[in-house]
Amino acid sequence: MASNIKIRAKVKNGETTVKSLMSHEMETGMRKDKKTGELIPAHFIQEVTGKWNDTVVMKALWSGGVSKNPYLSFKFNGGEPGDTIEIAWVDNKGNTDSATAEIS
């Protein structure tokens, strides 16, 4: 499956800014289906890892309180154009996705 994560990473004055968009419904498990009245099962990203080359610089723990199709931005000191940024997530059903991009 092609990854549904978009990543932009830019280095400026020695600091790299990473911006990413993930495609996920982020269902809290507290919402009701309007037609059936049944609760819609929880389905959300629980953990996101941000890597610079082989180093984990950011690890996020999330609830279903993060908006649908999550946006995430973080920064770190260092980074050169051409270095690899990897974003990976795992959701509460054990699904995963990951993508890489080069710092520009």
Add this chain to the structure above:
Amino acid sequence: MIDEKPQLETEQLDAARRRVLQGSLGAGAMGLAVGAGLLSPQALLAAWPEAAFKAKDQAAALSELLGSDAVETSDAINIKAPDIAENGAVVPVTVSTDLEGVKTITIFAMGNQAPLIASFELAEQAAPFVSTRIKMAKTADVVAVVQTQDGLLSNSKEVKVTIGGCGG
């Protein structure tokens, strides 16, 4: 998502939500993941602090998550969020600080049923900055808690929510 639920259902929904929260949802979701024969789901999911995310108040969530709920207010933490959010389903929140040695940044929406939204562990190289978009059920404070070697510091910013964004 929020405009799908008529106001009249709120009471009913709240009751149902309580049952689910108290019931087997967590175990069920975990069971699903394990049952699907995924690559070491325990290893992947064990780190996710379920009790913290289900906690009904900030103190309980912080205790579960960071082992302490002793928080001091600090103006050194900047929270960038709209004064008024028309759509509670998508509220942009950016937290940054000049504090040194920041280990974690944690975001709460105090009006939500489960206020703990997200917690970010930052490595040495990381700058003390995170930006994301959160759901807010109603007008409430967005609270950011920053963990340094010296303990927990926090700041808050009220966001007025026109239409709640948690489906309840």
